[in-house]
Amino acid sequence: MALHNRVSADLLKERLAAETFNRVTISFYQYAKITDPQLFRDQLYQGLFDLAVFGRIYVAHEGINAQISVPEHNVDAFRTFLYSFDFLNGIRLNIAVDDNGKSFYVLKIKVREKIVADGIEDPSFDITHRGQYLDAAAFNELSAKPDTVIVDMRNHYEFEVGHFENALEVPSDTFREQLPMAVDMLKDQKDKNIIMYCTGGIRCEKASAYFLHNGFNNVFHLEGGIIEYSNKAKEHGLPNKFKGKNFVFDDRLGERIGEEIISKCHQCGEPCDDHTNCANDGCHLLFIQCKKCAEKFQGTCSDECQHVYNLPEEEQALLRQNIDKGHHVFNKSKQRLRPRLGDR
Known part of the structure; x- marks a missing residue:
């Protein structure tokens, strides 16, 4: 079998929507010395693919970092497979707090230099000497x-x-x-x-x-x-000291931990903590948008992006050429973006 996905995103999303069983969103990580990350990656892909696991996993010489979606009926088999690797045997699995079962629609496992890009170049740094x-x-x-x-x-x-x-x-x-x-x-x-x-x-x-x-x-x-x-x-039954929503890096973009809404819509300033990506494929800015502004701006972040969003697809494709969105997120502390995105 091919150890990577060959099916279109649209078809994969249709298949996910048609599933008749529940899924559980799980995250885990482990710092460990992996001698051959590519070999481990391929073994992992084969086993998880057979269990219909979706998600995003990074593997490096320093360990593994994973966020995945597992069919509920396969959770025990998944745990058995994962624990079959000595350095993963018995590790903690974080179960999502607010889970709709639609966090991922495809399995992607990538080999990287590090599982968390840290910029640390000091060879004397020791991850095992931790707090x-x-x-x-x-x-x-x-x-x-x-x-x-x-x-x-x-x-x-x-x-x-x-x-x-x-x-x-x-x-x-x-x-x-x-x-x-x-x-x-x-x-x-x-x-x-x-x-x-x-x-x-x-x-x-x-x-x-x-x-x-x-x-x-x-x-x-x-x-x-x-x-x-x-x-x-x-x-x-402990007091919850966390206020608001926990941002997550999957299609949910957040899970409710505290009942408070502590942030505001980036377009109108009303209380809101729902992140979204701008619907303009040439932008995809990550920002906070309330339901009222989502309707007004059609899920886009500005008048400019809304105009582009309503152009014919051929024109949109031409405008997207040579655009590098990079790490494109709204940062209220930087002057490169205005506090009200709709005014851009």
Whole structure:
């Protein structure tokens, strides 16, 4: 069999919509030494394809990072297959909090230089020398102490729609930018309790090791990230210290953790925490849009994009030539985009 997808996205989405069974969205990661990432990638693809697993997985010499959708009836078989690899045996699987079963429609497994692009080039950096894990109860207890600093190790657009009480934002577009920025922001607080968190644990685990590498003394990170925290807080009846929505990197673009809406529509300013991608294929800007503005602008981010969206497809295709959207997200802290996208 071909170890990659050969079916069109439209057909795959139709097949997903026609499924008569439920799916479970699961994320997991593991830092480990993988000698031959390509071989491991191919073995993984074969096994997951046979179980009708969809998702996005990155494999590197430093480990694996995965967000997937598993048919409910195949979850046990999936766990058995995954645990058959020695370095994955018994690892924690983060189960999505707010799941519609439509998070992914295709299986993509890619070999990368790193599972989390970090920009770290110091050969003495050791990912295994990391901070202490905190479970949900320990997080609530330590985060309430006055000598504790809570650091959000996610991107600015994730923080905007949801974060823990009193968390410090490191306003960056990428993890690579964020690491040195966070160290600089906290350079005078090296003896305080530093708690880091992220979506599922992978970024804050590496960040905790980076902080220790840079001379911080009391470094902690939330085990399993926001996803595990939410599940355990519910399971044990703990107070939920997370406010708003947890951004996720799949077709859902978010899962509800706290009932509060702490962000605003980027077009009209009304309370809203629903991310979307601009419907103009030449833009695809990631931004927050309320239902009223979605109807008014037809899912686009501006008058300009709405005009392009309504052009014949042939004209749109010509306009898209040589456009590099890159990492195209709305950042309210940068002057390259106006606060009201509809005014662009």
